[in-house]
Amino acid sequence: MEQQETTIFSYSDIIFSFFLNNDTVCSHKAVSHLLIYVYSGQMSIQENGQEITAGAGECVFVKRDHTVTINKGPAKGEQYRGITLKFNRNFLRDYYRSLDRKDIPKGAKPLAVSVLKLPESADIQSLFFSMVPYFNSENKPNDELMQLKLREGLISLLAMNKDFYPTLFDFTEPWKIDILDFLNKNYMHDLSMEEIALYTGRSLATFKRDFRKISSLSPQKWIMQKRLDVAYEKIRSGGEKISDVCFSVGFKNRSHFTTAFKKQFGFTPAR
Template sequence: MQQEDKLKTISYSGIFLSCFADYSEKCIHATPEHVLVYLYSGEQIIEDRNKKIKLQAGDCAFIRRDHRLKMYKNSKGEDLYKGISLTFNRNVLRDFYSKMNKSEIPKGVKISDKTVFKLEPSPAIESLFQSLTPYFDSNIKPTEGVTHLKLLEGIYALLNSNELFYPILFDFAEPWKIDLLEFLNSNYMEELSMEQIASFTGRSLATFKRDFKKISNLTPQKWLIKKRLEMAYIKLKEEGRKVQGVYMEVGFKNPSHFSTAFKKQYGISPTEI
């Protein structure tokens, strides 16, 4: 997420994130680790494939790792967006699991295929996140010990809220890969770096480049430009759209760059269509 005057992100040990904004912020979010999000004020919309989950003040959601989501963080009336999230990395979860009494782990719990879980209100969740506000409203930095204890408190709160979190939190398999073409065809218009595409599809940058060579002779950058131009051609030719409304929609930021690239591929300028 970009640092801007109207968007402030504070991170302590990479664990707690607090965002404040007086405008709407859209971001594509990769979740390499499990995240627990709590909203103090404003509104947050999490878009997972064709589903939308809306969070308002007091709401909390668990986001599963190794998934790509779109998030919209909005102010609501005079209430600015303000949220905190806890990130549970694998080392913390492995350490927690190693110290558990295994006989107390529920048996036969089916692994859910959901990505985002909106949690029911509970005293455990409420007290956990309310205890974190002083660290973001002042310049006091929590110690490593405090941040670790808050993570453990978050794990206990999840496990006590629903037993389905046991197989999710303590699944230490490697991240899965998602289909590259499916991802690119769905997100060609987004401004993503190669590193982001690799991360969102569950790959290292080197693995992404190697896998991409198996599906195209073009570089990823050239493939994206070609795809954007093809979609622009369809919108202009078959849908009768105007150039001004198309170039940004397909992912170009500059109309002259769009026009030059379009003419190079199709031999005519987009206005001639």
């Protein structure tokens, strides 16, 4: 059965997502710290051979600057629905400036793991339950309200474990790295241009200027061509199913992949 399209609502770094059918697998580079709440269904996160599974009512924290494989799918007769909070550097800097330094705990150390399943918390449950009504697309919250929800999520983490202080408020910027080297290693990840610029140590304007020096294509078209070229080689070798190739190179659904593939090569992946 072909995978149906993911429906996502995004409001000011808070993402509401659910999947209409089947499991969804994506390889994701967490450029921002993530707090992911599973409302229904099930999610598993894999990194370096380790796997964490979360069911309905459970929450997982993912540190920034790590690549993880996320599987989301149905469980107990319900499709996956989840809410993700993204804590970007600017938001964290603004909050850090508002803190009284006397309130910052002494002796705290950054989390040793990059993926952490959080213990049960009334604060976390209350926060995400308050956002569930927005799964209804007719009820769209304003950005100011969502900023308050982000702030509430941040406060909940800090209250839960003092080690979140040095983890969240580490503002070390990444070194400027080679763009093509980064894209060749990360073309399959669902990254925005702003995130790619940030992760390669550049402003968005500098990233666009540097990219024009190395390719006549736009970054989006370069990534699309890279995904299709890799998919073509994988299918030609015959070692993987077409559906597995589709998701492994970064496409979110089979229909989009087939259309893009035929446009690029003049025939479908099946041929």
